[in-house]
Amino acid sequence: MRIISGTARGTKLNTLEGQLTRPTLDRVKESIFNIIQNEIKDAVFLDIFSGSGAIGLEAASRGAKKAILCDNSKEAIKVINKNIEKTHLKEKVDLYNTDYKTLINTKLKEKIDIIYIDPPYNSDFAVKSVEIIISRKLVNENSSIIIETDEEEKIIKQLEKLQIEIKDKRKYGRVTLIFLKYKKKETIKNI
Numbered sequence: 001m002r003i004i005s006g007t008a009r010g011t012k013l014n015t016l017e018g019q020l021t022r023p024t025l026d027r028v029k030e031s032i033f034n035i036i037q038n039e040i041k042d043a044v045f046l047d048i049f050s051g052s053g054a055i056g057l058e059a060a061s062r063g064a065k066k067a068i069l070c071d072n073s074k075e076a077i078k079v080i081n082k083n084i085e086k087t088h089l090k091e092k093v094d095l096y097n098t099d100y101k102t103l104i105n106t107k108l109k110e111k112i113d114i115i116y117i118d119p120p121y122n123s124d125f126a127v128k129s130v131e132i133i134i135s136r137k138l139v140n141e142n143s144s145i146i147i148e149t150d151e152e153e154k155i156i157k158q159l160e161k162l163q164i165e166i167k168d169k170r171k172y173g174r175v176t177l178i179f180l181k182y183k184k185k186e187t188i189k190n191i
Contacts, residue, residue: 015052077097108136
């Protein structure tokens, strides 16, 4: 696994050992960044469930103003810190060793431009994350939310209940990327 483009291009990244995490494949990562490339420059990028930090660090390497990375695992945090050091992106990264609810509810204070959510499969964390992010007003109509999942139908069905619009879907083997935009509630005007 490596940084594909930007200031840290070609840097080989450390990964977590074991079966609990699945690094996003380089071809999937490349596709994500091809799709959002015009949104990255000077963006605030949030990578929840960061694992090795590869997605958030890729965003920082490509010109994001700030990458906020979060993982609940102490082992993941050790790996992310090593990768931050290898990529020389420390000044652009805020790293949190906490669960996603604590991060979203208490740590985030600014609007987020791009949010990447790749939770453990077979969890409801993706939709719960989006729900809390919307309720805390951490996004606006220009923000992008990307969910990586192997349960496309289930996630889409749950998202239908939220103030969110599905802009795009891409399938790579068993993985689906779902691209979302926040939908502001329409206000009814009295005439």
